[in-house]
Amino acid sequence: MKSFLIKCMFGAMALGVLLIGNTVKAEDWETTGLTDKAIKVGVMGPFTGNASSYSKTQIGLMAYFKHINDQGGIHGRKFEMFPEDTACAPAKGIAAAKKLVHQDKVFYLHGNSCSAVAMAVKPTVSPTGIPWIIAHAVNPKITMPVNEKKSIYHGVPAGPAYGSTMGEFVMSKPGAKRIAMITHTNDWAKAYCDPAIKVIKATGGEIVLEQALERGQTDATAQVLKLKGAKPDFILGCLYEAETVIFLRDAKKYGLRIPVMGTAGTDLENTLERLGDKDAVKDYYVLHAFVDKVDGPKMKKWNDIILKYNPDETITGFSAVSMASGVAAVKALQNVGPDLTRSKFIAELDKIKGLSTGILACDITWSATDRHGCKKSAVAGFVDGNPTVLSSWGKPW
Amino acid sequence: MDIFLQLTLSGLSQGAIFALIALSLTVVYRATTIVNFGHGDFVMAGAFFVYVLVIYVELPYVFAAISAVLIMLGMGLGVSRGFIDPIKAGPHIGFAMMSISLGYVLRGGARFLWGREVFPMPRVFDIEPFFIGNLVVTGDVLFISAIVAVFLLIFFFIFYRTTTGVIIQAVYQSERGATLIGVNVRAFHQSMWGVGLAMGALAGILIAPISLLHPDLGATFLIRGFAAMTLGGFGSLGGAVVGGLLLGVAEQLFGFYINSSLQDITAYLIIVAVLVIRPAGLFGRTVTVRV
Numbered sequence: 001m002k003s004f005l006i007k008c009m010f011g012a013m014a015l016g017v018l019l020i021g022n023t024v025k026a027e028d029w030e031t032t033g034l035t036d037k038a039i040k041v042g043v044m045g046p047f048t049g050n051a052s053s054y055s056k057t058q059i060g061l062m063a064y065f066k067h068i069n070d071q072g073g074i075h076g077r078k079f080e081m082f083p084e085d086t087a088c089a090p091a092k093g094i095a096a097a098k099k100l101v102h103q104d105k106v107f108y109l110h111g112n113s114c115s116a117v118a119m120a121v122k123p124t125v126s127p128t129g130i131p132w133i134i135a136h137a138v139n140p141k142i143t144m145p146v147n148e149k150k151s152i153y154h155g156v157p158a159g160p161a162y163g164s165t166m167g168e169f170v171m172s173k174p175g176a177k178r179i180a181m182i183t184h185t186n187d188w189a190k191a192y193c194d195p196a197i198k199v200i201k202a203t204g205g206e207i208v209l210e211q212a213l214e215r216g217q218t219d220a221t222a223q224v225l226k227l228k229g230a231k232p233d234f235i236l237g238c239l240y241e242a243e244t245v246i247f248l249r250d251a252k253k254y255g256l257r258i259p260v261m262g263t264a265g266t267d268l269e270n271t272l273e274r275l276g277d278k279d280a281v282k283d284y285y286v287l288h289a290f291v292d293k294v295d296g297p298k299m300k301k302w303n304d305i306i307l308k309y310n311p312d313e314t315i316t317g318f319s320a321v322s323m324a325s326g327v328a329a330v331k332a333l334q335n336v337g338p339d340l341t342r343s344k345f346i347a348e349l350d351k352i353k354g355l356s357t358g359i360l361a362c363d364i365t366w367s368a369t370d371r372h373g374c375k376k377s378a379v380a381g382f383v384d385g386n387p388t389v390l391s392s393w394g395k396p397w
Numbered sequence: 398m399d400i401f402l403q404l405t406l407s408g409l410s411q412g413a414i415f416a417l418i419a420l421s422l423t424v425v426y427r428a429t430t431i432v433n434f435g436h437g438d439f440v441m442a443g444a445f446f447v448y449v450l451v452i453y454v455e456l457p458y459v460f461a462a463i464s465a466v467l468i469m470l471g472m473g474l475g476v477s478r479g480f481i482d483p484i485k486a487g488p489h490i491g492f493a494m495m496s497i498s499l500g501y502v503l504r505g506g507a508r509f510l511w512g513r514e515v516f517p518m519p520r521v522f523d524i525e526p527f528f529i530g531n532l533v534v535t536g537d538v539l540f541i542s543a544i545v546a547v548f549l550l551i552f553f554f555i556f557y558r559t560t561t562g563v564i565i566q567a568v569y570q571s572e573r574g575a576t577l578i579g580v581n582v583r584a585f586h587q588s589m590w591g592v593g594l595a596m597g598a599l600a601g602i603l604i605a606p607i608s609l610l611h612p613d614l615g616a617t618f619l620i621r622g623f624a625a626m627t628l629g630g631f632g633s634l635g636g637a638v639v640g641g642l643l644l645g646v647a648e649q650l651f652g653f654y655i656n657s658s659l660q661d662i663t664a665y666l667i668i669v670a671v672l673v674i675r676p677a678g679l680f681g682r683t684v685t686v687r688v
Contacts, residue, residue: 212656216616216661218411218617219411221407221649222404222653225403241515245515254533
């Protein structure tokens, strides 16, 4: 009997230790990366390598966090940033994520350009339940379906949102019904064109001709002559920037003067610069993430923040993209109050509804079941010879 | 009919570039029996040299183009002397590995310096398109066709009508025989690498204003160069030119009359078809070995 009691006592003690240990572990997890004075944020991005121009988004995001720090931080805590290079390479991205999670022990992750890297990193980050805000990559599968720990958020338009905007814009042109396409045949192009086609068909349009123009092709004569013969009202162009330029150049050459709707893989100013011919680009419309031109008055505030902390930085179409989700994260952190935990942060992120950041052309709305925060984009095109941000055909944003 | 003529004209212009690349590959192949798998990247390098000289050094375009061709000529000599000569005693596959590696080093270097950016290449002449009936003739078509035609005339004149050409033909036919009559075959190989790379550079310089400039520019042209070589017949100089022109036109006609998705694989289809139906190509010689 005595030995039974002793066994029970030891058993109870062991159970107690285990329970206390787990509680401590859970508490640890909730507040890892937090001190009274700091919130540690892991910022992954392609700071080197052939996609390093995307890292401007992370530079913009960190400038915004520095700006918040200079205003006193959030409930006495300041952002402590841990930039980690992925070089837009999945293997390097995984190593970066492991370092941030296990070595630097950050409170949450924010950033990520390059969908392939985010998809490769997801199996490493997702099981940890650490909050992770995708601030640039567009692959919708990074965040939907919602991951098992409900911890990943998309703070920029994902592929379907962009594609739908393309379709809506095309169909907003009065009388637009016969739509033709010129597209690469890869997943990237499909991510834009498929949702666009869905919208076009749902709103009474028809696809009258599909033409392929593959990467690296240097002449679009055959495609342009085919398109000209089909007499469409609008052309969807799901092409990378080099092929967009080749197509627009040949379109002008052979007198194909039909509006063309392009993806977020190109932008108006760069396309014009590469073509060097305003006349060839005057019928080109392109997805545009922001509420204003990159150097427009509505973007000045954000560009100034970037330049304040990075005086030598050149502002491009990438610079302010991630700042919008930074605004959302700051709002959620403020709403949590001083007793910050990861669970409370996630709960507050899910409460963000219709947040107009003043940066992106979409409001951010997250919920426990929908993590695609941005559902639309603006469109940029030349109106009376001037680059203009549009919400629909002929209607300025 | 107008459409057919337009496609043919555009195809000939593209084909002229393919012809130049195929010819430059053939020059090296005929002289050394080495297929330069990195040639596309040397084409790209030539274009980038012009870009650097025009944008950063601010040389006039024509001087920059001539300088770039000369730089690539020197690079060809250097590649032959520094990287090909030392492995001559090794297996033939070593040449292929070396040329692929050198190509990737160049591509990697360009990516390191310029990222994946796509640059607009300055244009030499901005000639307005004009019409012949309904046929649109652009400045690019005229310029490329004229430059390539003049170059080919000079090249074939030297090859068939000068003493230098006779020496080249002698080495092509028998290196041992050429050595016996006092030709420095090693120096000849080096010069042919130089000429091959310089010609490739010229192709890059001509196409970059149209295709835009980026580090991966050459990859597309390499396979087209191979297809043109195959169609014309491996080792045939004239065949490389005819093969390039036919490939350019075939791409356009396939793209329009069959399916635009096929345009990009026309080169591969031609390689497969020629190797199955007529392995020697249009102008290649069938080698008979008596055993």
